[in-house]
Amino acid sequence: MASSRRPPASSIARAFAFTSSTSTSDESIREANETLNEAFGTSASTSTTTPASVSTPSTSRSFATLTHVDARTGKATMVNVGAKATTAREAVASARVYLGADAFALVRDNGVKKGDVLAVARLAGIMGAKRTHDLIPLCHAVALDSVSVDLTLAKDEHAIDIRATAHCSGKTGVEMEALTAAAVSGLTIYDMCKAVSKDIVIGDVRLEKKTGGKSGAWSRALS
Numbered sequence: 001m002a003s004s005r006r007p008p009a010s011s012i013a014r015a016f017a018f019t020s021s022t023s024t025s026d027e028s029i030r031e032a033n034e035t036l037n038e039a040f041g042t043s044a045s046t047s048t049t050t051p052a053s054v055s056t057p058s059t060s061r062s063f064a065t066l067t068h069v070d071a072r073t074g075k076a077t078m079v080n081v082g083a084k085a086t087t088a089r090e091a092v093a094s095a096r097v098y099l100g101a102d103a104f105a106l107v108r109d110n111g112v113k114k115g116d117v118l119a120v121a122r123l124a125g126i127m128g129a130k131r132t133h134d135l136i137p138l139c140h141a142v143a144l145d146s147v148s149v150d151l152t153l154a155k156d157e158h159a160i161d162i163r164a165t166a167h168c169s170g171k172t173g174v175e176m177e178a179l180t181a182a183a184v185s186g187l188t189i190y191d192m193c194k195a196v197s198k199d200i201v202i203g204d205v206r207l208e209k210k211t212g213g214k215s216g217a218w219s220r221a222l223s
Contacts, residue, residue: 068138078138084171089212093178095162095186096154098201103193104158114192118151118160121188125149125164128184129177136180140172147177149185162186163208173213179205 070077099107107117114120126147133141145167152161164181166174186202193200209219 076138078140079172081140081171084214086169086171087212088167088169089173089210090165090167091173091175091178091210092163092165092208093175093182093206094164094208095182095205096157096203097160097162097186097189098203099158099160099189099193100197100199101158103196103200104153104155104160106196107160107189107193108153108155112192112196117189117192120192121160121162121185122149122151124188125162125181125185129164129166129181132177132180136176139176142168142170142172142174142177144168144174144177147181149181151185160189173210175207175210179207 067079068076103112106112110116126149128135129147130144133139146165147167148165150163150165152163153159154161162182162185164178164185166177166181168174168177183202183205186205190200190202207220209217209221211217
């Protein structure tokens with residue numbers, strides 16, 4: 001049997017109406033809670049739920065370890081190299097283009113319709129190094145002393161190994177120039193051979209070594 005103390009539905013409705021009104025007074029809320037307590041045996045909480053704290057990026061975090069990020073604002077910036085000493089600098093980068101058997105045979109035999117793949121890719125790599133500052137937003141325009149690109153056929157893997165070397169006497173390194181030379185050379189090989197195979201893969205683009213500058217010499221072989 002239902003309890004004789006259970007209030008009519010109209011009272012409960014009024015209670016919810018009280019709690020939903022933005023202009024409800026504290027007294028109305030108290031009365032509404034009493035009505036709900038009579039109906040359900042528990043009072044409705046008037047306390048607000050505190051949401052879990054949400055982590056937000058700190059504006060005071062230090063970006064000092066990233067030279068192209070402003071330590072104060074966190075925004076991308078071009079490094080001021082004006083106070084740096086002019087030193088001899090060298091960088092060597094490499095890449096590998098996996099051609100597959102058919103395309104590799106055509107490159108080896110100089111049978112690609114577009115022409116001598118190795119010769120064109122070598123020149124493209126040199127040209128790419130000279131345009132690095134136009135391609136990479138925060139790179140300085142470096143006065144290169146020399147750029148060389150060497151291509152070697154790796155017959156067991158049906159691949160072409162690319163090795164690019166850049167030299168300059170300047171205030172900033174030439175790592176990006178060497179890497180760009182290797183990458184553009186690889187892209188050129190892909191372009192000249194794509195009619196033969198769509199399975200060509202350009203991979204292993206990486207810095208092999210660098211010398212000069214404040215950080216000194218570094219070599220992947222010794223790291």
